Amino acid sequence: xxxxxxxxxxxxxxxxxxxxxxxxxxxxxxxxxxxxxxxxxxxxxxxxxxxxxxxxxxxxxxxxxxxxxxxxxxxxxxxxxxxxxxxxxxxxxxxxxxxxxxxxxxxxxxxxxx
Amino acid sequence: xxxxxxxxxxxxxxxxxxxxxxxxxxxxxxxxxxxxxxxxxxxxxxxxxxxxxxxxxxxxxxxxxxxxxxxxxxxxxxxxxxxxxxxxxxxxxxxxxxxxxxxxxxxxxxxxx
Numbered sequence: 735x736x737x738x739x740x741x742x743x744x745x746x747x748x749x750x751x752x753x754x755x756x757x758x759x760x761x762x763x764x765x766x767x768x769x770x771x772x773x774x775x776x777x778x779x780x781x782x783x784x785x786x787x788x789x790x791x792x793x794x795x796x797x798x799x800x801x802x803x804x805x806x807x808x809x810x811x812x813x814x815x816x817x818x819x820x821x822x823x824x825x826x827x828x829x830x831x832x833x834x835x836x837x838x839x840x841x842x843x844x845x846x847x848x
Numbered sequence: 849x850x851x852x853x854x855x856x857x858x859x860x861x862x863x864x865x866x867x868x869x870x871x872x873x874x875x876x877x878x879x880x881x882x883x884x885x886x887x888x889x890x891x892x893x894x895x896x897x898x899x900x901x902x903x904x905x906x907x908x909x910x911x912x913x914x915x916x917x918x919x920x921x922x923x924x925x926x927x928x929x930x931x932x933x934x935x936x937x938x939x940x941x942x943x944x945x946x947x948x949x950x951x952x953x954x955x956x957x958x959x960x961x
Contacts (some may be wrong), residue, residue: 777952
C-alpha cells in the first residue's frame with residue numbers, strides 16, 4: 735500500500751506561470767515532509783521541507799503548503815522557469831517514530847515550456 | 849567539498865555474482881541511507897545507518913548487506929545478484945535526520961543479466 739502518493743505522473747506549464755505539484759499521504763504518523771527535484775542521470779536534490787506544525791513554508795520561488803486534515807501537501811513554483819523542468823518527488827518521514835527514514839512518492843515530471 | 853560520492857557509476861553483473869557499491873561522504877554526517885529507484889516506483893529505502901557501527905533494514909532489504917565501520921563510508925553489498933536487482937542505487941547522508949534534508953549521491957546504475 736503506497737503511503738505517499740503523487741497522482742499526476744506529469745505536468746506541463748508555460749514559462750512564467752505557476753506550477754502546482756500535489757502529494758497525498760495516508761499515514762498520520764508522518765510529521766515532516768520534503769520535496770526533492772531530480773534531473774536525469776543525477777541524484778535527487780533537496781528543495782524545500784515543512785514540519786507538520788506549520789501549514790506553509792516559503793523559499794524564494796518555492797512554497798509548500800500542508801493541509802493536515804486532508805493529508806495533502808502541494809508545491810507551488812512561481813514563476814516557473816525552463817530550468818525547473820525535472821522530476822519532483824514528495825517524501826515524508828516520522829513513521830515508526832523516526833526522523834531519518836524517508837518514504838517517497840513516485841514522482842511528477844514537470845515540463846516548463848519556453 | 850565532494851559531498852556524497854558513489855562508485856561505480858555503471859555496472860553490469862551476471863546473475864549470481866556479488867559486488868559492493870561504494871558510498872563515501874565528507875560532510876561528517878551521522879545518518880546515511882541506501883535507496884533504489886525503479887521505473888514507476890519512486891525511491892525505496894534498502895538499509896540505513898544512524899552512526900558508525902549502527903545499521904538497520906529499510907523497506908526492501910532482501911539480498912543486500914551493509915556495514916558502517918566509519919562515519920564516512922557506507923558500502924552496500926549484493927550477495928548474489930538477481931535480475932530483480934537491476935535498478936539505480938542512490939546513497940544519501942544527513943547531519944541529523946530529515947529536518948536538515950538528505951544529500952544524495954549521483955547514483956549507480958546496475959544491470960544484472
